[in-house]
Amino acid sequence: MEALQGTFCGPAPAPADIWLRWNLDPSLLLALGLLALAVGRSRAGALAVAVLATAFVSPLCALSAALFSARVIHHVLMVAVAAPLLALAWPGRRPGSPSVSFLVSTAVLWAWHWPPAYDLALSNKAAYWAMQVTLLGLAFAFWRAVLHRGQAAGTGLLWVLGGYLQMALLGALLTSAPEALYAIHAVAPLDWNFTPLGDQQLGGLIMWVPAGLPFAVWGGFVARRGWQAVTKGLA
Template sequence: MLIAALLFGTAVFLKFGPTTSAQRRYFLTAIALLALLLVSPFCALTSALFSARAVHHLALTAVVAPLLAAALPAKRVPGGLALWTGLHTATFWIWHAPPVYEAALSNEAVYWLMQASLLLTALALWRAVRHASLPAGIAALLATMVQMGLLGALLTFTGTPLYAPHALGPLAWGLTPLEDQQLAGLIMWAPGAGIYLAAALALASRWFARERRASLAT
């Protein structure tokens, strides 16, 4: 059913969506990644390893979401940048609270609510960044980077396994549950936060280039 939904969405987008080749490439790449994350063997791996789940959530929010934001029509999202920065941060932290995370993995409806809310709040954040001023966009991305790093550090340095659904799965991969959790924290802390830092630096480069052109013109 999920594959059918992805194929239907792709067909609708290609027929009625934006016509630029870049937008089509962004959308098709995002759909391919969604298929990899949600219906491939990698999805099953995330049930065993929390570190794989960290990769899953980062790919969903920091790769798929900005690709979709770039592919969709450039319309301003309601609520503003500060709202979506805070809402996405809260959503990410809530779903990684151990009791809430355990509920998501024990109930299919809650699981898909987790996936949808992470993706949609991230999509709104990236779309809001597109429409914000460059300094505001940089600030929002850096704030998101900081919260990602904080969560990663918490998972890395906590000396106790926090996630009961991953108590046994890591053993088959030669990891203890704590080592798996620490690896997940490192993934969020370094490459995860790094994605937002790279995006912020890209905006900063555009901002400095614009200011330089303005100063040369005066």
């Protein structure tokens, strides 16, 4: 059990050390390599692998052990960038139920931001990977349903909006919280000239506003594909 203690990304880095903190864990690199082989020549799949490498291999991984705001960026990259790219690389044969995947993925995202669950995930490697796999896997299921070619464009746009709104609401609640909620980030933000509460507020603000950018991109993608289908039908 001792081998499972501590964050997978290592201890919180000092600012002077951050660019030395690349995560070259062999099992991680192997998993990314296998994923790259699995997506083959798919451009969307290759981009997804690059995004996941940024999240888990680059110094962002170590920074997310120090700052809640960096962890938010890490999660946004997974659920709003890598997951929809993987959904394009591996589309299902039939459109799934976006309502079910939306409800489950939302519940899991919010549950992992419950302070005891979050602190556990960043202090225990098994819990950490449970967090990553469930967030990415359920987001993949959601986007696979939303981005499926058989999904009506109007319906898809509504679900993209819903996906953003639930994240924005969580971000707003974290931004307006009167005190810092996460014990795991009680000290490290001070080295980065943040108070724990200020770091949490920045993380919530990222969820609230900038996280809307990838959702806007995917909304534009759905709308463009729907328009192309209409014009093709009229031709």
